[in-house]
Amino acid sequence: MFMMRFMDKKTFQETGLREVLDWVPTETEYGKELKSKLVPYGTSQVRELRRAFEELRRFRKGLKSSDYFLWNLKGYLSEIKDIKGSLQRVMKNEVLNEVEFFEIKNQIMVMEELRGFFMEHPEVALEKFEMDSVAPLIKAMDPENSRVKTFYIYDSYSEELWNIREEKRNIDGKIMETDKKSRQEVYELTGLRPKPNNEILVPKEKKQALGILKNSDLVFFLSETFKSYVFKISPTEELKDLREKYQNLKIREEEEEFQIRRRLSQDVRNFHDEIQKNIHILGELDFSIGKILLGDEIHGVEPRIVGDPYIKIVEGRHSLVEQRLRKEGKSYMPIDVTLENGVTLITGANMGGKTITLKLIALITAMAQLGLYVPAKEATIGPVSFIYFSSGDEQSQERGLSTFGAEIYHLKKITDEKKEKGLVLIDELARGTNPKEGYGISRGVIEHFKTLKGISVVTTHFDGLSRIKDLRHLQVVGLRRVQPEKLKNELQHGEEGIGVLEKYMDYRLEERDPREEVPKEAIMIARLMGLREDILTRAEEVLERERQEQGIREAKEEENKEGE
Numbered sequence: 001m002f003m004m005r006f007m008d009k010k011t012f013q014e015t016g017l018r019e020v021l022d023w024v025p026t027e028t029e030y031g032k033e034l035k036s037k038l039v040p041y042g043t044s045q046v047r048e049l050r051r052a053f054e055e056l057r058r059f060r061k062g063l064k065s066s067d068y069f070l071w072n073l074k075g076y077l078s079e080i081k082d083i084k085g086s087l088q089r090v091m092k093n094e095v096l097n098e099v100e101f102f103e104i105k106n107q108i109m110v111m112e113e114l115r116g117f118f119m120e121h122p123e124v125a126l127e128k129f130e131m132d133s134v135a136p137l138i139k140a141m142d143p144e145n146s147r148v149k150t151f152y153i154y155d156s157y158s159e160e161l162w163n164i165r166e167e168k169r170n171i172d173g174k175i176m177e178t179d180k181k182s183r184q185e186v187y188e189l190t191g192l193r194p195k196p197n198n199e200i201l202v203p204k205e206k207k208q209a210l211g212i213l214k215n216s217d218l219v220f221f222l223s224e225t226f227k228s229y230v231f232k233i234s235p236t237e238e239l240k241d242l243r244e245k246y247q248n249l250k251i252r253e254e255e256e257e258f259q260i261r262r263r264l265s266q267d268v269r270n271f272h273d274e275i276q277k278n279i280h281i282l283g284e285l286d287f288s289i290g291k292i293l294l295g296d297e298i299h300g301v302e303p304r305i306v307g308d309p310y311i312k313i314v315e316g317r318h319s320l321v322e323q324r325l326r327k328e329g330k331s332y333m334p335i336d337v338t339l340e341n342g343v344t345l346i347t348g349a350n351m352g353g354k355t356i357t358l359k360l361i362a363l364i365t366a367m368a369q370l371g372l373y374v375p376a377k378e379a380t381i382g383p384v385s386f387i388y389f390s391s392g393d394e395q396s397q398e399r400g401l402s403t404f405g406a407e408i409y410h411l412k413k414i415t416d417e418k419k420e421k422g423l424v425l426i427d428e429l430a431r432g433t434n435p436k437e438g439y440g441i442s443r444g445v446i447e448h449f450k451t452l453k454g455i456s457v458v459t460t461h462f463d464g465l466s467r468i469k470d471l472r473h474l475q476v477v478g479l480r481r482v483q484p485e486k487l488k489n490e491l492q493h494g495e496e497g498i499g500v501l502e503k504y505m506d507y508r509l510e511e512r513d514p515r516e517e518v519p520k521e522a523i524m525i526a527r528l529m530g531l532r533e534d535i536l537t538r539a540e541e542v543l544e545r546e547r548q549e550q551g552i553r554e555a556k557e558e559e560n561k562e563g564e
Helices: 009-014 017-022 029-036 046-064 067-078 084-091 098-120 135-141 159-190 207-214 237-270 272-297 319-327 354-369 403-415 435-449 484-492 497-504 521-528 533-563
Strands: 199-203 219-224 228-233 310-316 335-339 342-347 378-382 387-390 423-426 455-459 472-478 506-511
Touching (some): 017 319, 029 272, 067 272, 098 272, 159 207, 237 272, 335 354, 342 354, 435 455
Parallel strands (some): 342 455, 387 423
Antiparallel strands (some): 199 228, 219 228, 310 335
């Protein structure tokens, strides 16, 4: 799709970016192709990205000033067909056919109309929409200045063609006269009127007419049916001669038309560069309108673009999730998040939206770097060199890897990117293995991420990771601000457990002290949903013992570090 170095196929699909790009409407194949080859602005292209948003802002302002503008521009674009194949043929010195000339003539006339439209309406005329004139080519393809977008090889294309067609018309008239004369003679002899194809149907009971026709040189016997005989008018020598002349003229006409098409193909070839430039502009125009319409659809805003890798999202929304919730009659809770160079740890209960938060961060960052409006109230984005998202539950069937193996396979590639200022988003790091090893691997990976230049965000349920030095800790608010008795009361009155939890779950993030433990809302949720109390009590005892042992281990680690 676009630069795979920036975002691999898995991240492209899982974050929802592929579907969001599908939402960008395009009228033309040129706009669709431009979208399919879209490349994000990199860390060294901050000025170019700012300029792209400035242009889009000006164009949007112009479009919004009158419905007339959007209606007209979409009307022009709806007439556009893909003529790139014909242009490739003409550059190989091939001669185009009449259908191709029709499509080219129609398109270059639209190009010239658009040039005039932008001259008349500077409020929507961006510099990048300035097309080259193709008026001389239009004149060559429309010698009679009819201004009609259909294509026909007019008599006026050459004197030779005019003479041939004039002679054809004269001979055609003589053929009709000769044919009419023969038909009249048959009618006068028999009282029978020939069909348009010069066949005469003679009922078998009409003996007199039958006898006349059998002995006449005017007709010849064709066939016999159960009730009648069929004759056909014989062409006279004069008619044969006229038809032969007519066929010879048709051959000469086709040869002359071929020479005219050859000449017009050369004319198109001479304007190849101008047409190609204008085709690119048509794609830009189409895609720019699509970006604005997408922005309207998702209630997007223009992100502020800054230099270093940086992300600040105010009331951000994941458009795909928001759309799904809207269809279910539910509301979406926007989130705020600020990320800078370094590692941020996000903790919180299951069902707390941590995975969606990571996808949201990836989606908004990628959309900004692609020059799209983003689904948020405000957004400030410093471009990154790549985006990597790991869902933690992936498997690689092609490589025969388990969930954990697939995660490590991708992690290896990311941890080697020391020079790149990327955005790494990992959901539930190392959850595919046993907790003790998972904790150790997670700690090692996070320590390594601290040495990288970009932004890393990791969600986890492992205790102790938030106490790693120079680590930022964000926590999902979750159910902490809801009275347990209120939840329990609703659950006891028969409401569905999941629905109640979704109703009160607060998906927003808040900064927490790194020394705070990972919240244990899972036990609270299990208790509220009615799991046996003896099971929950035992779980709490195990957790407390594990917490104490973890504290002892961490204290020893600190002592060892100080001793070194």
